Amino acid sequence: MQFRKAISEIKGLQYLAEELDLQSPMGKRFLLDSEMLYNETELNIEYDLIDKVIQSIESDPKLIADIQSKLSHLRDIKGTVGNLDANLILDDIELFEIKSFAFHCHAILNLQKDLKQEVIGLPNLSGLVDVLDPQKSGIPSFYIYDDYSEELAEARKNLRIAKSENGDSEAKLEELFDKAQEIESRVREELCDKIRVFAGDLRTALNQLAHFDLLIAKAKQAIQLCFNRPELLKESTIYNGMFHPMIKDELLKQKKQYQAIDIELQKSVCLITGANMAGKTVVLKTLALCQYLCQFGFFVPASQAKVSLVNRIMLSVGDDQSELNGLSSFASEMMNVNQMVEVSQSHENVLVLVDELARTTNPVEGLAIVNAVADIFYQNNTRSVITTHYSGLNPYFRKLRVKGLDKDFGDQRITKNNINSYMDYSLVEDNTGEVPHEALRIASLLGINKEIVEKAQNQLNMKASKNKLEVINYK
Amino acid sequence: MPFLKDIEKYKSLSIVGLEKNTGKTECLNYVLSRLRGSRKQIALTSIGIDGENRDQVTQTHKPEIELNEGMIFVTSETHYAKRRLFSEVIDVSNQTTSLGRLVTAKTIHSGKVMLSGPANNAEIIRLIADLKEKGVDLTIVDGALSRKSLGSPAVTEAMILATGAALSANIPQLVFKTQYVYDLIQMAEINPELKPKFRGIENGIWALDESGEVKETGISSVLMIKKEKDKLFQFGTDFFVSGAVTDQFLDFLKNQKQVNQIRLIIRDFTRVFAKPETYYAFVKKGGRIQVLDKTNLVAITINPVSPDGYRLNSDELKLALETKLQVPVFDVKRIENAVS
Missing domain, CATH: 3.40.50 (Rossmann fold)
Known part of the structure; x- marks a missing residue:
């Protein structure tokens, strides 16, 4: 999967991509074209590079800023290099682009020498610089210099003399100009032949500089947002202090704290229960985000991360536009889940994340569907997380519960504006199979119409006393 | 020279x-x-x-x-x-x-x-x-x-x-x-402090009310003036027109009783596309036109x-x-x- 496609699916990823401090147009292209990686060695090479850049930023921030400034002057000359490769004659503008690119590349090469350790290998383009800067001016501007050909110099000199004398006719001047221009074309052709050998190096440099740009951006983001290098494991995926950067940022703007959480996923199904507003959906979205980041060679938003690589990430959070494809929300969810189940049955190595499975149908059948789907994942050892509000889950499933509103509130009144600070978002292992019943409490905290809450509470009380009676009668 | x-x-x-x-x-x-x-x-x-x-x-x-x-x-x-x-x-x-x-x-x-x-x-x-x-x-x-x-x-x-x-x-x-x-x-340049208020406006007729606030009149173009003339004076007599000022528009303004209070603000002199006769008639009646860039x-x-x-x-x-x-x-x- 290409990064380009992944950002269209995962909002959090798009957010991070937009926040990246990329300097060059090809840095951006490089990122969008980059493929998801499934191989530990390849990923570790990328993480090593980010580590190197982070160390460089910490020891010499100015040098990295200088490199970034040089990168910002780069133009994407992919097309020009293509023309060079295709044996075309380049015009002065294209030659200018190549010269200016070679200058900047050379400057970055030299800057990198001052770093404690080389981050990225760059081809030495000084041969190309020598050819395109025959006057050793050190300025990236370009024309077909007189230095390339004595004949050209002579022709231009004649033209200049003729012009200054002012005696010659317009036609004569035109003739002299045409002659000089003809020689110039010939010289340009020779020049292009001469620099054609550098096409491969230019291509490499383009790619390496784009990668360098991206590495610096990744490293700076990792430092800024407190991301850490994931350790790649075969079996479990374990995050300590995992957070969602976009939501953390949003809370920060409102001067609120984000509570990072710990979670461990084995190669099996895991059900997450918890009250409303307890951040279950955020857990799923963060898990998806972390997995993508990890496999696109980014550090991840967690204080410590051990990640097991997967071939595919399948996420169903039920906020896709089901109206558009003519299906009801239930139908569209089922189609989605069906795919997940088929992948699970074929034992593919995937990460499956389902938010509130079967929430749009009646709780009796809904529960049955949850148990059925979870069972398939359980039997096929599919790494999967399902959030649910249903009680009565099969006892052998692993269950995690969000702690929820069990902090000490003191005398504080809880409202929808401060509920976030009283909610304990951490996950605990839970084997009861019962789900918390806090919907009414949360609804009343949100300040919804009292009549709804009271009537619902009465209904529950009546039902409870009836059940009690039945139990007593039965006895 | x-x-x-x-x-x-x-x-x-x-x-x-x-x-x-x-x-x-x-x-x-x-x-x-x-x-x-x-x-x-x-x-x-x-x-x-x-x-x-x-x-x-x-x-x-x-x-x-x-x-x-x-x-x-x-x-x-x-x-x-x-x-x-x-x-x-x-x-x-x-x-x-x-x-x-x-x-x-x-x-x-x-x-x-x-x-x-x-x-x-x-x-x-x-x-x-x-x-x-x-x-x-x-x-x-x-x-x-x-x-x-x-x-x-x-x-x-x-x-x-x-x-x-x-x-x-x-x-x-x-x-x-x-x-x-x-x-x-x-044509006179407007007060430099007012310029930023109009720089970003791309279309329509806008009014500058007494408190110095820029208000949209709801008239999308001077070409629509005949149809929507009732909206023009709701915020006063200072207007910014982003596009061209035409004969029809100046003629309309000239015939209003408030003409001697009207101040028209335009980007620069090239936005006037009216015949000289129309422009001079408008000015003679007391109307003014000022520009952002002089x-x-x-x-x-x-x-x-x-x-x-x-x-x-x-x-x-x-x-x-x-x-x-x-x-x-x-x-x-x-x-x-x-x-x-």
Whole structure:
């Protein structure tokens, strides 16, 4: 999967991509074209590079800023290099682009020498610089210099003399100009032949500089947002202090704290229960985000991360536009889940994340569907997380519960504006199979119409006393 | 020539022809030839590309400009490829025009080049700033007055107007038409503090209420004035019009009882597309028009010869214009002869 496609699916990823401090147009292209990686060695090479850049930023921030400034002057000359490769004659503008690119590349090469350790290998383009800067001016501007050909110099000199004398006719001047221009074309052709050998190096440099740009951006983001290098494991995926950067940022703007959480996923199904507003959906979205980041060679938003690589990430959070494809929300969810189940049955190595499975149908059948789907994942050892509000889950499933509103509130009144600070978002292992019943409490905290809450509470009380009676009668 | 002294004070200058063949190119070439001895770094560009097309239609000579050695110029890739001189590429822009990217180059030898440039005001302003950064002392913009163009030469600090027999073969008529443009250029600039309030507005009629707040009138264009006239005066009598000011609109305003309180604010003088009679009638009734960008008219040049060969008396025309307008007037044909 290409990064380009992944950002269209995962909002959090798009957010991070937009926040990246990329300097060059090809840095951006490089990122969008980059493929998801499934191989530990390849990923570790990328993480090593980010580590190197982070160390460089910490020891010499100015040098990295200088490199970034040089990168910002780069133009994407992919097309020009293509023309060079295709044996075309380049015009002065294209030659200018190549010269200016070679200058900047050379400057970055030299800057990198001052770093404690080389981050990225760059081809030495000084041969190309020598050819395109025959006057050793050190300025990236370009024309077909007189230095390339004595004949050209002579022709231009004649033209200049003729012009200054002012005696010659317009036609004569035109003739002299045409002659000089003809020689110039010939010289340009020779020049292009001469620099054609550098096409491969230019291509490499383009790619390496784009990668360098991206590495610096990744490293700076990792430092800024407190991301850490994931350790790649075969079996479990374990995050300590995992957070969602976009939501953390949003809370920060409102001067609120984000509570990072710990979670461990084995190669099996895991059900997450918890009250409303307890951040279950955020857990799923963060898990998806972390997995993508990890496999696109980014550090991840967690204080410590051990990640097991997967071939595919399948996420169903039920906020896709089901109206558009003519299906009801239930139908569209089922189609989605069906795919997940088929992948699970074929034992593919995937990460499956389902938010509130079967929430749009009646709780009796809904529960049955949850148990059925979870069972398939359980039997096929599919790494999967399902959030649910249903009680009565099969006892052998692993269950995690969000702690929820069990902090000490003191005398504080809880409202929808401060509920976030009283909610304990951490996950605990839970084997009861019962789900918390806090919907009414949360609804009343949100300040919804009292009549709804009271009537619902009465209904529950009546039902409870009836059940009690039945139990007593039965006895 | 005296007006050249004045030019050196400015960072940017536009040369604008009131009609094709009023000698704009001669005027430009003259200015350049005069600047040959100057130690200042001169850059040259143009607004848009329409100049070339028009001249291809009338089959008069192409507006190629003769550049001196060492001068910087900005033109599109297409025109750069057709240049008749040797030059060094200094920069290539990231934005593209319909004729490709803009190339900034410095001439190695004198010679001819066709100019094209950015098509809207923001980009012209940015280009002038960028050239200044590159060490340019004076940027000369080959300007066009066109209803279609989004770019206006009025963004430059100074302006030279080229007029002549091509505009009218009758001296009083020619003077009248030139004076009209002169009067428009002299329209007052609004208070600089107010300018930012209007800069970003792209369409519609907006009002400035008593508290200094800009309010949308809900009238989408001056063309809609007949249909939505009831909305016009809801916030007072100060209006900003982003687009063209037409005969119909000025006529409408002229007939309102509040006409002597009306203040119309427009981008620059090139946004007035009304007949002189309509404009003067509006002003006579007490209406005012003010601009965001005002330029300084430093000189008027005349070309007494029309494209069909008709020749006006140069001295008579010069005298007539100078008596009417407080600006030096020069005959481009004569100064050209004087140069060579």
